[in-house]
Amino acid sequence: MLRSLQHVESHINQCRQISTTSTLLKNRAGKTKSTSNRTQLLTYEMAQKPHHIGVRKSWLTWHSQNLEEFRQSQPLVVAQDEVVRRFIRGFFPQNLVVSGNEIVIKRRGNVLIVAGFLQYSRRLDIRRIYWMFGFAEEFLSILLKQPVKLELSFVESEETVAYNYI
């Protein structure tokens, strides 16, 4: 009898224990902390909640790899997206809007299109912008072995894309 009790105890030890730390059951995604003087800028993208994706706002990457029967190289697409986003963030540091978090990547045929907003208030040198566009397009094309096009539009400053302040 006692031997069987010992067995039970060891079994209990192997199972998950009851947690004594404070729990975090709240959904934190898509919730931006507000400020007392309403200075936190929210873009339309940020203002909409995650459950509004596909209803009030759209995806930040567009391709067919997440559809049934089209899944051929989904991890590759995810990796490519990250490469492109990091490159754009690193290459246009002065022109980014909301830290470059809202760059949209679209795949159409063999072409990869990078869309979104850039700002020019810190330095407006159009010739330089053209050089950088040419460089970025060619660099990413050679890197990803497929034509890459930039369809980035310009706003004067980050405030132009503000949807709300909280």
Next chain:
Amino acid sequence: MIGRIGLGRVIARNLSSTESGIAQKLTIQPAIERSPTELLNALSETVGPDTTAPHFAYIDDPITIPSTQTAKKTYFMAKEFGKRAARELATEWPTLFAFDRDQPRLPAFRPQHLADPLQVDPTEKSLLSIIESREVQDACILYERMRSENVDVSEKVQLELFRLVAYYNSSNVPFAEWESWAGMRNFGENDHSVWNSGGVADLLFETLPKTDETVSIMISGLCKFSDHSSMERARELYKEHRAAKGKIHREAFNGLIGSSSFSVARKLIQEMAAQKISPDVFTFNSLLTAATKAPKFEDRMKAYTEVIGEMKAIGVEPALSSYYIIIKNLVDSKLLDNEKRDNEEKNAAFKRQLTVAVSWLDEILNRISTSKLTPVTSSCNLFFAEAIGLLYRASNEKLAAKLLSIYESKSNGVKMPSFTIESIFYNRYLQLVIEQTASLNKIYDLYTSMVPRLVGVNNTLSSLIYRKISTSSDSHWPLLRRVIIDGITAGQISGVLGEEMRKKLSDVQLHALGTSEREQYTSLVQKLVAVWIEISQFTEEKMRRLQRKLSPSQISECALLLTRIGEQQKAYELLELLLDENASIGEEATVHPKGHARPWAMAELFEDALRQKDTFGAATCLQIMSLTANRTKLEPLANRIFEKCNVNPEQRRIIEGFVRLRPQ
């Protein structure tokens, strides 16, 4: 119940139709054969070109769309240089770009260095591959290296190399023949080079046996890069070869004909005929080039007629480049310059020649309008630019419209390169139509469809439109607004055109504008004045290069425009700059020390102040006017202030004292 009956009927009908379908044999129509681009063409026809969009080479955003010709070139080249920099990086460090998931492997995304002629194996194979890639100078270096290392080069490879170096005169391929970089191809300019004597081509010519082919290649090269000595050498070679009973090829004849006078060229043609070499379009083009050297207009006409007649007799269809040579050289080049036509005789000769040239062009257009145009030589596209130039001189709008319709028709396969020649063509056409048309509506429609997509904004065009607006009895606010906005983007706001903008804006009858147009007027004036003030305030060391100080006349005009839109306060703030001595002295100066306010603008401002019963404003105007007017002129103005405004005795005393102290 009714629903059930209805359903039954439908099912019954379907069944009966299925039965009859089985009875009839189904035939599938054969697929209509379509070319790969047919669907795209159909789509393009439905949608049509967007005349307001920028060229696809540019970033489609208002701040990045270029409006002037210079900006178009700068931006296009900047983008291309960016691409070349990235390609250079990838060539230098290919391992960093080794994300090799493409199947099949695409060499377009794997740029590679060209073979270094000093590093590669000195073999015929390497030499042939360099020749194939048309790297002329590299091929020359490798060939010389092989000679110094005593490596034998076969006669066949030597001939290949000779062909290449003679064609390009031992230097690299000119920009116009670059395949991959469109910017360099269109904007790059090569100097006209003369034959590089004593180079690899000469060396190879001495080494190779003197066959018909080698002599022909040499003569063609000497004629292509001709100067006096190379031409003499080419002729001597020809004579020697003929004496040795050799026959040169058609290309060599073409070269010789093109660089001779017309009489010599005729003899050469006869020799060609004797040797039973049939001429082609290039031969006739060379003959036409020879004909252009005749100094007299009548001789040239006769020669052209003869050549065209010969072409017709033989059955060679003239290319557009043939017409280009004719059109370009019909009128004496000395008479084209207005300043050089200093007497009546020359003017009459010019008119006569121009009339003949236009009738020739009319004939040519009639011929080409019915045929399908295809590029034969590289200069075919120049015909359109040259023809519109001639029609512009002759002010012939009707033929210009015909030329444009031929150029834009589907049967025309000869297109001018964008941003360079095509832009000149459309600019000439637009200027011609603006000059010949009285209707501002027509000008507006044409202007908005061409500027800035096809034609860059330029000073001549803008001043032409301002002139047209001044002479026209009607007013056209959308056109004026558009030209001013284009002028702002093209940097025309300082200088003569800036003055023109202010003048035209002050001529606008505000009461004749609609509500939204008046709002547009207000915002345009606000924008312009803000820009002028901002530019005048670039007093820092870094920005001084861009500073344009306000002139007194400019200030008075701006103040007038501001009062028109109801911004009196801003207007008087601006006017006070004229009375502030510090504003025009020292490094911080924003106003030009020289010049005077416009009397008409000041008079209107003064009247406006009186209407408003604004003593301060009227007194400010009086003080500014006193800078140019004497006491007799100022006294009546002062009296009007006393009449119209509520002037207290103290103010009256000050004004009277001020006027009295002015010089008589």
